[in-house]
Amino acid sequence: MTVPFAAKRLGKELQKISNSLPPGVELVSAENFEEWLLDIKVLDDNPLYQNQTYRLKFRFGPSYPIEPPEVVFVQLPDRPIPMHPHVYSNGIICLDLLGQQGWSPVQNVESVCMSLQSMLTGNSKNERPPGDEDFVRVNRQRPKDIQFYYHDNDV
Amino acid sequence: MDTDDDFMSNVSSEDDMHPDDSDNDISGDEDFGFDDEPDVYIDSPKEIGHKKKAAYDISFRVFQPSDIQKQQDELIDEVNMILDISKAEAAILLRYFRWNKERLIEDYMDRPGQVLDAAGLAQSTAGPPKMKVVSDFVCDICCEDEPGLESFALKCGHRYCVDCYRHYLSQKIQGEGEAARIQCPSEGCTIIIDARSLDLLVTPELTERYHELLHRTYVEDKEALKWCPAPDCQNAVECGVKKKDLDKVVPTVSCLCTHRFCFGCILNDHQPAPCELVKKWLKKCADDSETANWISANTKECPKCNSTIEKNGGCNHMTCRKCKHEFCWMCMGLWSEHGTSWYNCNRFEEKSGLDARDAQAKSRVSLERYLHYYNRYANHEQSARLDKDIYHKTEKKMVQLQKESGMSWIEVQYLNSASQALQTCRQTLMWTYAFAFYLARNNLTEIFEDNQKDLEMAVEALSEMFEKPISELADSKLKVEIMDKTSYCNKRRVILLDDTAQNLAEGMVMRTILCFWR
Numbered sequence: 030m031t032v033p034f035a036a037k038r039l040g041k042e043l044q045k046i047s048n049s050l051p052p053g054v055e056l057v058s059a060e061n062f063e064e065w066l067l068d069i070k071v072l073d074d075n076p077l078y079q080n081q082t083y084r085l086k087f088r089f090g091p092s093y094p095i096e097p098p099e100v101v102f103v104q105l106p107d108r109p110i111p112m113h114p115h116v117y118s119n120g121i122i123c124l125d126l127l128g129q130q131g132w133s134p135v136q137n138v139e140s141v142c143m144s145l146q147s148m149l150t151g152n153s154k155n156e157r158p159p160g161d162e163d164f165v166r167v168n169r170q171r172p173k174d175i176q177f178y179y180h181d182n183d184v
Numbered sequence: 185m186d187t188d189d190d191f192m193s194n195v196s197s198e199d200d201m202h203p204d205d206s207d208n209d210i211s212g213d214e215d216f217g218f219d220d221e222p223d224v225y226i227d228s229p230k231e232i233g234h235k236k237k238a239a240y241d242i243s244f245r246v247f248q249p250s251d252i253q254k255q256q257d258e259l260i261d262e263v264n265m266i267l268d269i270s271k272a273e274a275a276i277l278l279r280y281f282r283w284n285k286e287r288l289i290e291d292y293m294d295r296p297g298q299v300l301d302a303a304g305l306a307q308s309t310a311g312p313p314k315m316k317v318v319s320d321f322v323c324d325i326c327c328e329d330e331p332g333l334e335s336f337a338l339k340c341g342h343r344y345c346v347d348c349y350r351h352y353l354s355q356k357i358q359g360e361g362e363a364a365r366i367q368c369p370s371e372g373c374t375i376i377i378d379a380r381s382l383d384l385l386v387t388p389e390l391t392e393r394y395h396e397l398l399h400r401t402y403v404e405d406k407e408a409l410k411w412c413p414a415p416d417c418q419n420a421v422e423c424g425v426k427k428k429d430l431d432k433v434v435p436t437v438s439c440l441c442t443h444r445f446c447f448g449c450i451l452n453d454h455q456p457a458p459c460e461l462v463k464k465w466l467k468k469c470a471d472d473s474e475t476a477n478w479i480s481a482n483t484k485e486c487p488k489c490n491s492t493i494e495k496n497g498g499c500n501h502m503t504c505r506k507c508k509h510e511f512c513w514m515c516m517g518l519w520s521e522h523g524t525s526w527y528n529c530n531r532f533e534e535k536s537g538l539d540a541r542d543a544q545a546k547s548r549v550s551l552e553r554y555l556h557y558y559n560r561y562a563n564h565e566q567s568a569r570l571d572k573d574i575y576h577k578t579e580k581k582m583v584q585l586q587k588e589s590g591m592s593w594i595e596v597q598y599l600n601s602a603s604q605a606l607q608t609c610r611q612t613l614m615w616t617y618a619f620a621f622y623l624a625r626n627n628l629t630e631i632f633e634d635n636q637k638d639l640e641m642a643v644e645a646l647s648e649m650f651e652k653p654i655s656e657l658a659d660s661k662l663k664v665e666i667m668d669k670t671s672y673c674n675k676r677r678v679i680l681l682d683d684t685a686q687n688l689a690e691g692m693v694m695r696t697i698l699c700f701w702r
């Protein structure tokens with residue numbers, strides 16, 4: 030195999046999403062096969078996320094898509110971190126499909142964006158995860174090394 | 185529960201049948217490591233020979249890797265015959281039911297469809313798994329679509345190229361250590377990849393790891409089986425002691441590799457202390473011991489409010505920051521009584537000072553009590569850590585002794601027995617101190633402490649003899665003394681363990697343990 034496993038797949042994905050992306054998802058940059066930036070919007074009238082755009086950063090390991098990508102929200106002057114009980118204020122997302130147990134190699138960048146969109150859409154709680162302050166202060170781990178405990182499935 | 189381990193106690197009791205046989209310890213050691221405690225009942229008048237096992241003895245069996253494989257194969261064969269399903273499927277079902285054969289058979293008889301579904305075996309028999317070339321195939325993982333691409337699908341029909349499948353499996357097996365319950369890569373599909381499909385897909389170096397992991401699930405799924413925790417030991421131990429009984433028994437087992445450990449908590453042999461107490465003690469030591477030592481060495485308590493005070497410089501005139509009590513650091517008496525002799529305490533006889541020091545002493549008691557037990561525990565622990573050194577030294581000594589005294593190999597084995605006895609007894613002594621810390625005062629405690637004292641004195645005496653120079657060791661009188669002392673130590677240990685185990689089993693000691701010192 031001359032082309033690395035991840036690059037081959039990401040090349041194909043890039044080809045596809047450059048042509049068409051679902052509504053509310055936009056490709057910002059994809060200059061290499063290690064890190065991509067995308068913007069997402071919530072399309073329905075959920076008051077928590079009206080008129081906001083959120084920046085997502087994807088980082089891919091060499092064995093993507095066997096291993097999940099690392100996905101976080103990034104804060105910029107015009108790109109806040111969305112308020113959600115599974116999103117820490119430093120942008121780290123606690124979602125089982127991004128963990129090794131919930132991830133399936135059939136998932137891709139587009140499907141992750143759509144899952145996150147619907148995670149926001151379905152939320153009505155204007156709050157951060159429990160222990161957000163402590164977590165944000167002490168956490169130095171990469172998202173994939175954090176042992177999240179997925180305790181509820183209804184948010 | 186089978187009592188295959190009886191061969192050990194049988195051997196040791198036979199040894200004791202011939203107390204005059206000077207080789208008694210040696211014969212046991214050669215075959216079974218240092219587990220040959222002489223059986224006390226022969227000597228103890230109240231229980232002559234009726235009971236074969238000591239109260240602290242528990243039944244266990246050691247299984248080697250081939251035994252474990254054989255057990256699994258037998259169970260698989262059995263289910264394969266009874267339920268008339270393939271061996272691969274029987275294996276998956278058994279793993280799904282955590283090797284509970286009875287429940288599997290019962291459930292399967294009731295509702296085979298549901299059971300198969302739940303275990304990830306969809307109900308179609310499409311022949312053996314194979315890789316295929318399918319026309320117009322696009323792999324959903326790598327998005328590859330070139331013609332002639334080999335692909336594979338489980339019964340669920342989710343088809344991916346062989347290359348992606350292999351990547352996926354190596355990630356699961358090597359990266360995540362999964363084996364028995366690897367699911368189809370498709371999102372939300374719960375079909376489990378069966379052994380035959382895995383054999384087809386997995387590369388040879390992974391196959392080994394895969395089978396090792398499968399092997400492990402068997403032991404890990406069964407409550408009565410545990411791995412021997414010794415490094416590089418691949419044996420498993422079976423023991424019927426249940427978790428809920430751990431307050432009454434200390435299930436100490438010894439693996440064929442000679443490692444002795446507690447079946448309840450996998451820590452090294454901690455007889456006679458029960459697991460829960462060991463956990464408490466270890467936690468307390470990790471939290472407290474250094475702090476307590478420091479407090480004891482560097483602080484005093486305010487004579488009025490008992491706040492702990494560290495004097496970090498300055499004069500002896502102390503004012504407690506909490507209660508504003510003024511006292512002298514030297515004599516602990518009231519500062520106001522110091523009169524004109526300020527800053528030069530010569531008032532050691534003053535009444536208030538004496539009282540204050542008394543009170544101080546009392547408030548120190550609980551700390552001192554802990555430190556008393558901790559220091560003795562730590563001392564034996566350290567000796568236990570030196571065990572390896574001692575053992576190697578013993579080996580050298582034995583060789584030297586053979587040269588210098590012309591004794592044969594078998595004649596110097598008594599040193600080995602002595603070394604083994606020292607190690608085991610020290611290990612036991614260490615835990616008796618942790619145990620004693622949690623005991624309330626009563627008659628039983630006194631008996632326990634007498635036993636402890638006897639053992640400790642015997643061990644120290646043996647230890648002293650054992651360290652004598654070679655020239656003296658060659659003396660046949662000392663040899664006899666060492667052999668006697670060795671057997672005495674072993675006996676004392678057995679008595680102590682047996683006594684404590686009986687009390688534990690009858691709940692007598694535990695009741696007193698329940699009023700824990702904090």
